[in-house]
Amino acid sequence: MLDKEKIKKDLEKEKSDLLGQLKEIGRYNSDTGEWEAFPEEQDSPESDSNAMADRFEDFESRSSTVNVLTERLQEVEKALKGIKKESFGKCSVCGKEIEIERLRANPAAETCKKHLNKT
Numbered sequence: 001m002l003d004k005e006k007i008k009k010d011l012e013k014e015k016s017d018l019l020g021q022l023k024e025i026g027r028y029n030s031d032t033g034e035w036e037a038f039p040e041e042q043d044s045p046e047s048d049s050n051a052m053a054d055r056f057e058d059f060e061s062r063s064s065t066v067n068v069l070t071e072r073l074q075e076v077e078k079a080l081k082g083i084k085k086e087s088f089g090k091c092s093v094c095g096k097e098i099e100i101e102r103l104r105a106n107p108a109a110e111t112c113k114k115h116l117n118k119t
């Protein structure tokens with residue numbers, strides 16, 4: 001039997017960790033419902049082009065981190081919603097319990113490893 005209570009606690013902890021990380025590098029845009037990386041800081045006008053390029057790269061890497069974190073957050077939220085259902089953690093193809101390692105890697109997984117590509 002899958003320990004749903006434990007999984008739920010782990011997911012809730014992961015969710016708050018993810019939100020904590022997102023808050024450090026981005027902000028929630030309530031208009032679009034999406035997280036976005038902080039925009040460039042407009043500081044000293046005398047900054048040379050190297051510094052500008054550095055900041056641009058920094059923004060790019062923050063943006064991609066935000067994307068990775070929000071994708072994971074969506075999976076975690078989806079799993080938290082689905083966990084109450086009887087079907088949670090069961091393969092939608094064969095009906096067997098999904099391997100716990102697979103659920104850890106992808107908490108919103110709907111199939112076991114064997115039926116990974118069968119949906």
Ligand SMILES: [Zn+2]
Pocket residue numbers: 091092093094095096111112113114115
């Ligand atoms: Zn299966």
